[in-house]
Amino acid sequence: MTLIESRYQGQLRCLAQHGPSGTELETDAPTDNQGKGERFSPTDLVATALSTCILTIMGIVAERHGWDLTGTDAKVEKTMTSEAPRRIAQLSVWIQLPAHLDEQQRAVLMRAGEQCPVKRSLEGAVPMELHWN
Incomplete structure (x- = not known):
C-alpha cells in the first residue's frame, strides 16, 4: 500500500505528497478547463x-x-x-x-x-x- 496525500491550495491548484519518499508535486487545472495550466493537470x-x-x-x-x-x-x-x-x-x-x-x-x-x-x-x-x- 502506498499513501499519497493531496491538498487543495486554491485557484485550482493541488499539492500531492508521496508518503514513502516525501516527494511533492503540484497540479493545475488546464487552460481549457478554467485553470492556469502551469503544472501537469x-x-x-x-x-x-x-x-x-x-x-x-x-x-x-x-x-x-x-x-x-x-x-x-x-x-x-x-x-x-x-x-x-x-x-x-x-x-x-x-x-x-x-x-x-x-x-x-x-x-x-x-x-x-x-x-x-x-x-x-x-x-x-x-x-x-x-x-x-
Missing part, C-alpha cells in the same frame, strides 16, 4: 503514468537480461472529449526502442510494455494506442 498525470509505466516495466525486463535501454523514449498524446462529461478520450503512445536491439529483444520488450500495470488498469475505460518504433 490530473489527466496529464494519467497520460504520464502510462508512458512512464511502459518504460519502467521494459527497464525491469531489460535489466533482468542485461540489455541497455538508457535513452529509450516514449511520447504520449492525451486527447480529451469535446462534449460532457469531460474525460480522456484517447491516449496514444509512441515508444522509440534503441536501434542496437535485435528483433527478439524488441519483441520481449514490446510484450512487457503492453502488460504494464497502468495500461492494464485503464483498459476498457480509456482507448489506448501504442506505436513501436
Whole structure:
C-alpha cells in the first residue's frame, strides 16, 4: 500500500505528497478547463503514468537480461472529449526502442510494455494506442 496525500491550495491548484519518499508535486487545472495550466493537470498525470509505466516495466525486463535501454523514449498524446462529461478520450503512445536491439529483444520488450500495470488498469475505460518504433 502506498499513501499519497493531496491538498487543495486554491485557484485550482493541488499539492500531492508521496508518503514513502516525501516527494511533492503540484497540479493545475488546464487552460481549457478554467485553470492556469502551469503544472501537469490530473489527466496529464494519467497520460504520464502510462508512458512512464511502459518504460519502467521494459527497464525491469531489460535489466533482468542485461540489455541497455538508457535513452529509450516514449511520447504520449492525451486527447480529451469535446462534449460532457469531460474525460480522456484517447491516449496514444509512441515508444522509440534503441536501434542496437535485435528483433527478439524488441519483441520481449514490446510484450512487457503492453502488460504494464497502468495500461492494464485503464483498459476498457480509456482507448489506448501504442506505436513501436
